[in-house]
Amino acid sequence: MKIIKTPQEMKREADRIRAAGKSIGFVPTMGYLHAGHMALLDRARKLSDVIVLSIFVNPTQFAAGEDLECYPRDFERDERLAKERGTDIIYYPDAKSMYPDGFQTEVQVTHLQKVMCGIDRPIHFKGVATVCAKLFNIVKPHYAVFGAKDYQQYLVVDRMVQDMNMDLEVVPEETFREPDGLAMSSRNVYLTTEERRQAVHLSKSLKDAREMVERDIRSVDVILDGVKKELQKASLAKLDYVEIRSIPDLKLIEKNIAGPSLLAMAMKFSVARLIDNTVLLGHKKPR
Amino acid sequence: MKIIKTPQEMKREADRIRAAGKSIGFVPTMGYLHAGHMALLDRARKLSDVIVLSIFVNPTQFAAGEDLECYPRDFERDERLAKERGTDIIYYPDAKSMYPDGFQTEVQVTHLQKVMCGIDRPIHFKGVATVCAKLFNIVKPHYAVFGAKDYQQYLVVDRMVQDMNMDLEVVPEETFREPDGLAMSSRNVYLTTEERRQAVHLSKSLKDAREMVERDIRSVDVILDGVKKELQKASLAKLDYVEIRSIPDLKLIEKNIAGPSLLAMAMKFSVARLIDNTVLLGHKKPR
Numbered sequence: 001m002k003i004i005k006t007p008q009e010m011k012r013e014a015d016r017i018r019a020a021g022k023s024i025g026f027v028p029t030m031g032y033l034h035a036g037h038m039a040l041l042d043r044a045r046k047l048s049d050v051i052v053l054s055i056f057v058n059p060t061q062f063a064a065g066e067d068l069e070c071y072p073r074d075f076e077r078d079e080r081l082a083k084e085r086g087t088d089i090i091y092y093p094d095a096k097s098m099y100p101d102g103f104q105t106e107v108q109v110t111h112l113q114k115v116m117c118g119i120d121r122p123i124h125f126k127g128v129a130t131v132c133a134k135l136f137n138i139v140k141p142h143y144a145v146f147g148a149k150d151y152q153q154y155l156v157v158d159r160m161v162q163d164m165n166m167d168l169e170v171v172p173e174e175t176f177r178e179p180d181g182l183a184m185s186s187r188n189v190y191l192t193t194e195e196r197r198q199a200v201h202l203s204k205s206l207k208d209a210r211e212m213v214e215r216d217i218r219s220v221d222v223i224l225d226g227v228k229k230e231l232q233k234a235s236l237a238k239l240d241y242v243e244i245r246s247i248p249d250l251k252l253i254e255k256n257i258a259g260p261s262l263l264a265m266a267m268k269f270s271v272a273r274l275i276d277n278t279v280l281l282g283h284k285k286p287r
Numbered sequence: 288m289k290i291i292k293t294p295q296e297m298k299r300e301a302d303r304i305r306a307a308g309k310s311i312g313f314v315p316t317m318g319y320l321h322a323g324h325m326a327l328l329d330r331a332r333k334l335s336d337v338i339v340l341s342i343f344v345n346p347t348q349f350a351a352g353e354d355l356e357c358y359p360r361d362f363e364r365d366e367r368l369a370k371e372r373g374t375d376i377i378y379y380p381d382a383k384s385m386y387p388d389g390f391q392t393e394v395q396v397t398h399l400q401k402v403m404c405g406i407d408r409p410i411h412f413k414g415v416a417t418v419c420a421k422l423f424n425i426v427k428p429h430y431a432v433f434g435a436k437d438y439q440q441y442l443v444v445d446r447m448v449q450d451m452n453m454d455l456e457v458v459p460e461e462t463f464r465e466p467d468g469l470a471m472s473s474r475n476v477y478l479t480t481e482e483r484r485q486a487v488h489l490s491k492s493l494k495d496a497r498e499m500v501e502r503d504i505r506s507v508d509v510i511l512d513g514v515k516k517e518l519q520k521a522s523l524a525k526l527d528y529v530e531i532r533s534i535p536d537l538k539l540i541e542k543n544i545a546g547p548s549l550l551a552m553a554m555k556f557s558v559a560r561l562i563d564n565t566v567l568l569g570h571k572k573p574r
Contacts, residue, residue, distance in 0.1 A: 011454065102446070102536060103450050104397045104398045104446065104450065105394065105395065105397070105447050105450035106395045107392065107393070107394050108392065108395070109391055109392050110391045110392070110393055111391045112391065129392070133451055134452050137453055137454070138452045159389070159392065160392050163391065163392035163421075164421060164424055165298070165425045249389060
């Protein structure tokens with residue numbers, strides 16, 4: 001397994017791989033790897049010859065007051081886990097090589113970035129789109145695999161790739177969950193013991209919603225009422241939003257769901273802000 | 288000479304050219320070709336094996352009330368001129384294929400886009416950066432040649448290419464001028480006969496400035512006073528700005544020029560808005 005630290009070297013390596021006729025599968029992460037990331041690596045392996053994992057806690061997607069400084073980091077552990085899982089290359093740049101002096105270009109996905117998590121985190125998706133555009137130009141992947149837990153992020157990046165005519169496929173991989181249903185996240189380490197117990201209500205509420213839809217309930221009000229009742233059991237958390245929106249354009253659905261729809265939520269515990277989602281009705285599961 | 292109209296087909300063609308080990312030289316234009324464009328094509332030819340010219344009057348770089356509708360167009364003439372000059376491919380997309388329904392991604396070069404022409408045209412360089420990012424991903428050039436007349440555009444695009452880690456070289460080509468010194472521009476057709484006579488004072492003022500610098504004058508006030516006196520002779524025009532700024536970061540120079548500096552101006556005639564510039568002191572001429 002190679003560890004590459006500069007954009008120049010990563011580009012040269014990507015050129016060599018492509019010149020040899022091999023395909024590149026890419027898993028961009030902020031590190032502190034967990035089982036969800038392992039599932040992304042496995043998916044990339046199925047799709048392509050060479051697996052590149054990037055580890056970069058991207059400062060431009062954090063606002064002032066967010067958890068940039070305390071975001072969990074453990075490169076040695078990440079290195080070991082990535083190697084065990086068959087990663088070929090870790091791209092591990094520092095902020096200075098990604099954002100040298102004079103850097104000033106921003107990529108924005110103007111509508112998708114504004115809703116859902118974009119309300120509480122207005123600069124977040126601009127940072128994500130910009131760093132992904134850079135990473136795609138550096139790593140030159142054929143496939144980039146994103147976790148469906150961050151479904152809005154997946155849609156933002158996929159839209160950016162289409163709009164910018166980039167030559168890669170953005171692949172969503174199903175959310176990996178703890179045995180009790182909690183979606184895996186590096187930020188779960190922020191939860192206190194009692195918060196961790198209550199966090200289960202996010203995934204439970206999604207299960208409730210899927211069951212309602214299976215019972216032919218289509219009313220957004222009825223589904224959201226059920227979901228909110230379940231979420232209220234997480235008494236230590238404050239609900240940020242829970243909404244049902246269309247896929248892929250994230251328009252708010254107000255009356256009845258009739259096509260591919262995303263039920264998504266964010267809840268704020270003392271430190272951790274948890275998100276989760278499920279696709280309702282008529283949308284293929286992530287492949 | 289091939290004429291290609293869709294991004295998909297242009298990408299496939301670019302892939303074929305690259306797979307054959309050939310280099311691509313790219314000249315992005317809005318058409319209505321003149322001798323300045325011919326110089327860009329010649330430059331591209333010197334640098335690379337295959338020459339791609341794009342003709343696309345990009346709507347997103349025009350604000351409401353600007354000249355999008357009346358911008359001069361003559362594809363048959365452009366086709367003939369491009370062919371005579373040895374162009375291999377014209378990429379000639381329509382707006383629908385460049386900006387399909389749901390398109391919503393913007394690329395901004397946040398500081399460089401705000402000064403000089405960015406004051407009068409606040410959305411202009413965002414449109415330029417976005418369409419160039421798209422065109423570069425579609426045409427996949429090794430070199431993209433831009434006219435130095437639009438020096439701010441060249442700097443914006445070059446910065447974007449660096450910041451986005453794109454694999455191409457942005458090449459400025461010296462401004463091509465009429466015998467009396469007027470910089471070639473498709474917009475010169477908007478000038479009335481008397482305005483055309485007065486337009487010569489832009490290039491004359493640049494010559495005055497270069498002569499002052501050759502006489503070891505370094506004071507920005509002194510140089511700009513001389514320049515403005517010359518520009519006042521264009522009595523039918525309103526001066527938009529005339530400034531001396533650093534290269535490549537376009538910071539305003541207030542006292543004395545000491546390094547590579549851009550003297551740039553914009554003047555508004557009845558319909559035509561003309562721009563011109565020259566590099567003062569210590570900066571290599573465009574290669």
